[in-house]
Amino acid sequence: MSVQEDVRPDAPVDPETVTRAEFCIAACADAWRGDGEILASPMMTVPTIAARTARASFEPDLLLSDGESRLYTGTWAIGETPPLDRVEGYVPFRRIFDILWSGKRHVMMSPSQVDRFGNANISALGEFARPTRQLLGVRGAPGNTVNHPTSYWVPKHSTRVFVERVDMVAGVGYDRASAVGGDVERDVEIRRIVTNLAVLDFGGPDHTMRLVSVHPGVTVDQVVEATGFALDVPADVPESRLPTAEELRIIREVVDPRGLRDKEVRA
Amino acid sequence: MADKRMTEDEVVAELRSGMTIGIGGWGSRRKPMSLVRAICRSDLHDLTVIAYGGPDVGLLLAAGKAKRLVYGFVSLDSIPLEPHFRAAREGGTVTVSEWDEGMLQWGLYAAASRLSFLPLRSGLGSDVPIVNPDLRTVTSPYADGTEYLAVPALHLDAALVHLNRADASGNGQYLGPDAYFDDLFCGAAERAYVSCERIVPTAELTAAGPVQSLLVRRSEVAGVVEAPNGAHFTTCEPDYGRDEAFQREYAQAAADPEAWAAFTAHYLSGDEASYQAAVAASTLEAVR
Numbered sequence: 001m002s003v004q005e006d007v008r009p010d011a012p013v014d015p016e017t018v019t020r021a022e023f024c025i026a027a028c029a030d031a032w033r034g035d036g037e038i039l040a041s042p043m044m045t046v047p048t049i050a051a052r053t054a055r056a057s058f059e060p061d062l063l064l065s066d067g068e069s070r071l072y073t074g075t076w077a078i079g080e081t082p083p084l085d086r087v088e089g090y091v092p093f094r095r096i097f098d099i100l101w102s103g104k105r106h107v108m109m110s111p112s113q114v115d116r117f118g119n120a121n122i123s124a125l126g127e128f129a130r131p132t133r134q135l136l137g138v139r140g141a142p143g144n145t146v147n148h149p150t151s152y153w154v155p156k157h158s159t160r161v162f163v164e165r166v167d168m169v170a171g172v173g174y175d176r177a178s179a180v181g182g183d184v185e186r187d188v189e190i191r192r193i194v195t196n197l198a199v200l201d202f203g204g205p206d207h208t209m210r211l212v213s214v215h216p217g218v219t220v221d222q223v224v225e226a227t228g229f230a231l232d233v234p235a236d237v238p239e240s241r242l243p244t245a246e247e248l249r250i251i252r253e254v255v256d257p258r259g260l261r262d263k264e265v266r267a
Numbered sequence: 268m269a270d271k272r273m274t275e276d277e278v279v280a281e282l283r284s285g286m287t288i289g290i291g292g293w294g295s296r297r298k299p300m301s302l303v304r305a306i307c308r309s310d311l312h313d314l315t316v317i318a319y320g321g322p323d324v325g326l327l328l329a330a331g332k333a334k335r336l337v338y339g340f341v342s343l344d345s346i347p348l349e350p351h352f353r354a355a356r357e358g359g360t361v362t363v364s365e366w367d368e369g370m371l372q373w374g375l376y377a378a379a380s381r382l383s384f385l386p387l388r389s390g391l392g393s394d395v396p397i398v399n400p401d402l403r404t405v406t407s408p409y410a411d412g413t414e415y416l417a418v419p420a421l422h423l424d425a426a427l428v429h430l431n432r433a434d435a436s437g438n439g440q441y442l443g444p445d446a447y448f449d450d451l452f453c454g455a456a457e458r459a460y461v462s463c464e465r466i467v468p469t470a471e472l473t474a475a476g477p478v479q480s481l482l483v484r485r486s487e488v489a490g491v492v493e494a495p496n497g498a499h500f501t502t503c504e505p506d507y508g509r510d511e512a513f514q515r516e517y518a519q520a521a522a523d524p525e526a527w528a529a530f531t532a533h534y535l536s537g538d539e540a541s542y543q544a545a546v547a548a549s550t551l552e553a554v555r
Binding site: 068069070092093094097100101123124128129130131132133134135136137138139140141142143145146147168169170171172176177179180181182183184188 | 293338339340341342347348352353356357358359365366367368369370372387388389390391392393394395397398413414444445446447448
């Protein structure tokens, strides 16, 4: 369970041996790069592996919880509970609200719909008054997005998810935040979106969605086709970065030895 | 100190149709299910239910008790969506106020603090104020002039919470990982009712857990119900965890009217004792 000391972080990695899921995990981990001493709150499997990998490698000061009420030090496997002597803090739901309102948190949620300004829907599909499909409800998304950085993980990039207009704005995007102004406009930050195909951010004109990189084996055209609105596509789109040898060891041997990542990502 | 011990049915007898009822716990965690089951057996109707919702909300919807909901979510945790809630939303049979999770806390805290609203940033810019047109904003009277959402107080006619231990006067104790918002539900209510795994002498409370685990004061509590396994099938740690097998059975039954009728006949047609007996029998069968 502990991170070994005998790893050469610069060991060469053969790209042929790296799975799509592992590219996604490296891209998700990068969402928290530079965040320092804040609470990283991943939802779903790939972001959870990514947050633990980020802390075990390049972002050691992150706070991580068990998703229940405890903050733990160290690195542990998906589905495992670390021993009590790894507890470093107590974060019942009420304190999670305190932390998110303080701004010292960066969440990675999984939207059912997202638009070009980063407005995200996790609430319901169709008319809100009588949805064709009820989803989770807005949950904490309205508060998360206007208080601290938010990133999104989309396991299946499609025109069903990347839509011109979301049916219900649960997570606030840039155009909505700018219409409110003040603190909301200042603090909204949709850091990045990682999908099974690509990495996106909001570096396009007026904070619109921009293609940052495509995962190896994916073409720019594939991403454009799977997106239901005009994406900002720079002239030169690089490939998503390769995970380092150290990151791969953490992912494969420490955090996800059972290979749950491959169940969430189909290339 | 007053002895406030009651039965589930005595609590329900104090409730009226059309009331606003707050229910403690979170999702499928430490829900006052025996009190909810008692409401389902009653002739109460047209309730407004305010909760971080789980199967409490689902059962009340299935039994036709809830007319309106105020919630941030309704989830079974290990099963993301409550099936009866989903059916009620998609069938248009319930009126809802869907709020951000933090707004719910603020509304309860405002009511408990006798304030008409509390300012909050969360909700601004989202569609929450659009689908809840009764929500208003408020502008800071100070130099910053910031606009906030004015989260209205959520006044409750009654609150129902389930704790691990309580004494006969209503001093309630949680021993699990999280208090959730049970103290705020009690504070926001005209009358709060605490069910618990065990009623113990006051002197035993601090033997079970640290003084910080004494969550609810007797001055806020109108009635105490001893309800062993009363949170079933939700979690009530450390006394017991969630009955995942039963929750799966519940969710599968809820997806199909015929299966739900059979589930109701088997588990929910009698009183709490017969529910617990049916659960124990099915658990025993699973072990065999």
